[in-house]
Amino acid sequence: MKVFVIDVSRCNGCYGCQLVCKDEHVDNDWTPIAKPQPDTGHFWMKMNQTVHGTVPKVKIEYVPRPCMHCDNPACIRSQDDGAVYKRQDGLVIIDPVKAKGKRDLVAACPYGAIYWNEELAIPQKCTGCAHLVDEGKQPRCADSCATGAIKFGEEEEFKDLIAQAEVMSPELGLKPRVYYVNLPKLFVAGEVYDPAADEILEDAEIILTNVDTGKKYSTKTDDFGDFWFKRLAEGKYSLTVNVVGFKPYEMTELNVSKSINLGSIALNK
Structure with missing residues (x-):
């Protein structure tokens, strides 16, 4: 066949x-x-x-x-x-x-x-x-x-x-x-920076959690402060950003029905 x-x-x-x-x-x-x-x-x-x-x-x-x-x-x-x-x-x-x-x-x-x-x-x-x-x-x-x-x-x-x-x-x-x-799925992407120093933050820990299934995805920002979560299924997610010396950042409700660029995420000390 x-x-x-x-x-x-x-x-x-x-x-x-x-x-x-x-x-x-x-x-x-x-x-x-x-x-x-x-x-x-x-x-x-x-x-x-x-x-x-x-x-x-x-x-x-x-x-x-x-x-x-x-x-x-x-x-x-x-x-x-x-x-x-x-x-x-x-x-x-x-x-x-x-x-x-x-x-x-x-x-x-x-x-x-x-x-x-x-x-x-x-x-x-x-x-x-x-x-x-x-x-x-x-x-x-x-x-x-x-x-x-x-x-x-x-x-x-x-x-x-x-x-x-x-x-x-x-x-x-x-x-x-x-x-x-290799069908493309959805993605969530963004960048992390320090607004006080006006500098990007490398190696920031990003955790994305599917609210319905509890499945967690983790990554770190690259040399340009960028991060990507690729091949995601549609659903509701939460996102946290952690960097030593900075206050944690959290998004508790992220509705991923299409690919999302979160833009620049500012972390404060």
Whole structure:
């Protein structure tokens, strides 16, 4: 069974995967796999870009998003008479003939991976470049990825990577066959300084505690007085700052629903 494995830490946001997808499918008819993709409006391989934090504590996240080629696809419905089907290799395909006129299939995908072709009156999405796979080739996105962030192949080949990977929205129970390694999480960052001396404070001890679970994270400020807590889950946290010779600093309620730059934290003696 085929899988995609995407290492987000390798993705530099070049948008090459999105571009070659259009190069392969716009104005090209790969019947019976797919009809031509429109030149605008469709992103069968979509690059999601998210900015986390605020200046100067900023991280930009790039996440390629093709069809998830689920084992239990929400888009395969018994009443549609094979309009969407799953191949033996795991790729999920929308039949361009049987799916004609079935606009409601667009809403069937909770990942937003299905688009409507107004001119042809058919729903369309990523095919995993099945027409190329059938020739023993790689999907264009994987073949052209300059950093090796996108990999495609047999599940067994990538079992070690899959063991440390995640899937999008696992709670849906759709069992995606697109696996993500090193998905960015949220962060809390800031800097600590002495306002009286107008100097940053190195080696300040920072403790972040998840209020709900009690899990503690600790770090120290670096040579620039900066600190980072990365790969955090959403939740409520408390934060304390301790430096010998200074009064402790405490934040008892820190709601982390997005990445936060706390800015400059002043410690007083």
